Amino acid sequence: MDSKRKLLTPEREEIILAELGEEAKTISELSLKLDVSEATVRRDLLSLEEQGKIKRVHGGAVKMKFSEHEPVFNEKESIRPEEKERIAKLALGLIEDKDTIYLDGGSTVLALAKILGAKKSLTVVTNSLMAAAELMESGHSLIIVGGKFRPLSRTLVGPLTAKIIETLHVDKAFLGTIGFTIEDGISTTDADEAFTKELILKRAGKAILLADSSKLGKKSFAVSGSLSDIDVVITDSSLSSAFARELKKKGIEVLT
């Protein structure tokens, strides 16, 4: 079993994933198997956790359980699943254990909700029933913002959402959007939806926009806040460099 040749990081990660496929493994088991120090195994596991592929626990790690629970709210097919997933993984890297975060509606943010199992002891506030369904059994503390239900996005929106949002503060807010431009910032098709987004922008320590590049430069009907409310934009690699430059000029961090 033990090959002489030294294994590269991605090879080790592959093996780790395969091992974890069957059952949980301890650090020492993996260290022995891979013939590297436990410190290195920990670093590998850390990296895999950042990618949302595994969950570290005291003493070892387990594979992420794709909670294949019943679709309380059945899901529509998302258009670019792999890009959304990549964006979600970048967003995951911004979250620390014990954070209080806000999750907005939209399929990209939903992709983030699905991999939140990699973190511990989060307090998640959301207006998205899809995200809520995803997190029901995550073990994280879950707070749902009340309000009028908007069937199209399956989110809670409108003036009533202010009642709860205004009493809370979140460390990081992850928002989705329909359109995003330099001039107007984020915009959506529904005024109530925009209203709620604006509320949470004010209550968030850090506002993080998740938007695949198809949203950039597009403008929709109802505008929420301004560009200056956004701290970070996470998007995919087909972002034009001109757009990226503009954002950075405004002091917005860009991750791709």
Place this chain on the structure above:
Amino acid sequence: MDSKRKLLTPEREEIILAELGEEAKTISELSLKLDVSEATVRRDLLSLEEQGKIKRVHGGAVKMKFSEHEPVFNEKESIRPEEKERIAKLALGLIEDKDTIYLDGGSTVLALAKILGAKKSLTVVTNSLMAAAELMESGHSLIIVGGKFRPLSRTLVGPLTAKIIETLHVDKAFLGTIGFTIEDGISTTDADEAFTKELILKRAGKAILLADSSKLGKKSFAVSGSLSDIDVVITDSSLSSAFARELKKKGIEVLT
């Protein structure tokens, strides 16, 4: 059982869940099986309870009835589906088109949510995500009360629910319960849940309790309001006539 190495926390938890799937287990049984101290078993059980997966009882633990893997819509594990359905139909008769109603958690109220399609232009306020899922595409206007998510009942509970409930008024509130006695009225296992029930009782024109006869005379931990807050009780036919007489004496309408 090859106890070759130390088990990781999630492994233990998984085994515990599997064991409980069959029947209730005592702490000492689990301690023996997992080869850890009883203190550790208790900590594991505590964690599982926080996740809403089990319920701890004196001497051991049992699996939660509303367990994660159970499909929401085939919630046939409800103990008496046909009686709940009959109760729901009676409740439906109290609802008029264009009413504003409140739906509480619990399987009996959920049965009512499932047949609300028979009515038109309702405004439905609820703290139950199960009911919300049911009504998502019903065409009725849907308002969800925000708050802390309680996995056990899949409802929103606690102080935050007050933020929205207190700004609303509903014509009729349909409540479920764990226990119902002449002395104390309705009672549940969770203080936050009780708190929210009490709130809605104050904001409802008419409070209607849906309770199959197994709930009557039973008393649980946390009491919500008093008997005088209830206007109507809908139950099944195996209600004792003595109990019915007591209720009528207090001015409560009884439907069976």
Place this chain on the structure above:
DNA sequence: ACCAAGCTTGCATAATATTGCATAACATGT
């Protein structure tokens, strides 16, 4: 009211994680 069994809490200890740092391996440009 009593007792035994079970629960909670605080604490000591062992196991595991994290961090900083030194070194080795690697890549890059000259």
Place this chain on the structure above:
DNA sequence: ACATGTTATGCAATATTATGCAAGCTTGGT
């Protein structure tokens, strides 16, 4: 080939977490 900066790895000191044990309190049954 060499020097140089970068990354990966291992090691060790320190911090954190999990576990078991024991004292005191609570529960449930008689």
